[in-house]
Amino acid sequence: MAISVVIADDQEMVRTGFRMILESQPDIEVLADVVDGTAALAAVERLRPDVLLLDIRMPGTDGLEVTRRLAERAAAHPDYGHKPRIVIVTTFDLDAYVHAALHGGASGFLLKDASPAMLVEAVRAAAAGDALISPAITVRLLRELAPATAGGTTRTLAEPLTDREQDVVRALARGRTNAEIAAELYVSLSTVKSHLANVQVKLDARNRVEIAAWAWESGLARGSTGGGPAAP
Numbered sequence: 001m002a003i004s005v006v007i008a009d010d011q012e013m014v015r016t017g018f019r020m021i022l023e024s025q026p027d028i029e030v031l032a033d034v035v036d037g038t039a040a041l042a043a044v045e046r047l048r049p050d051v052l053l054l055d056i057r058m059p060g061t062d063g064l065e066v067t068r069r070l071a072e073r074a075a076a077h078p079d080y081g082h083k084p085r086i087v088i089v090t091t092f093d094l095d096a097y098v099h100a101a102l103h104g105g106a107s108g109f110l111l112k113d114a115s116p117a118m119l120v121e122a123v124r125a126a127a128a129g130d131a132l133i134s135p136a137i138t139v140r141l142l143r144e145l146a147p148a149t150a151g152g153t154t155r156t157l158a159e160p161l162t163d164r165e166q167d168v169v170r171a172l173a174r175g176r177t178n179a180e181i182a183a184e185l186y187v188s189l190s191t192v193k194s195h196l197a198n199v200q201v202k203l204d205a206r207n208r209v210e211i212a213a214w215a216w217e218s219g220l221a222r223g224s225t226g227g228g229p230a231a232p
Contacts, residue, residue, distance in 0.1 A: 008040035037061030085126035108132035173215035
């Protein structure tokens with residue numbers, strides 16, 4: 001089945017461009033494009049898309065508020081059965097508060113001038129329950145915002161991470177894909193996935209973006225990643 005998408009952005013040219021790119025893919029279907037957050041919430045309720053491509057700066061109800069409301073609805077009504085994966089679109093330099101959207105459960109971030117391939121990759125990753133962590137935006141964003149949030153409440157670990165789990169998380173926080181982490185640490189792809197699943201449970205994190213955010217906030221991402229062959 002095709003991945004269903006709703007696009008929310010107050011700029012018509014952006015909506016049109018995104019729609020053209022996504023509709024050129026045989027496995028993606030754009031159900032609607034809307035102009036603001038209020039319309040985005042209504043479209044999600046009516047159409048139940050797999051992915052919501054969401055501008056974070058819109059008049060009225062902005063993307064941050066949409067993300068918060070969808071998260072609250074999912075928490076209050078766990079039997080509702082649908083919450084779209086959210087991919088945030090940002091101009092980055094202006095959108096420092098994207099960090100709050102990340103904690104609200106966003107599954108990825110894109111610059112508005114991202115390549116068509118990156119846009120498609122972000123939508124596919126979100127639909128698959130993964131998150132696109134682009135070094136061009138997410139890593140820099142998390143690194144710069146972490147000092148401001150480090151003095152606040154940091155997610156508590158249910159139990160300590162192993163040394164290898166820490167290595168995997170550091171690489172993840174720097175924008176590495178699972179395959180790149182596996183090559184860097186000389187372990188199998190399945191081992192990387194297993195480590196990340198364990199970390200997700202220990203952190204009670206919803207996705208890899210939240211793991212990356214915690215790594216920067218806690219200071220773990222600033223440590224060195226162990227290299228060379230090692231046992232999984």
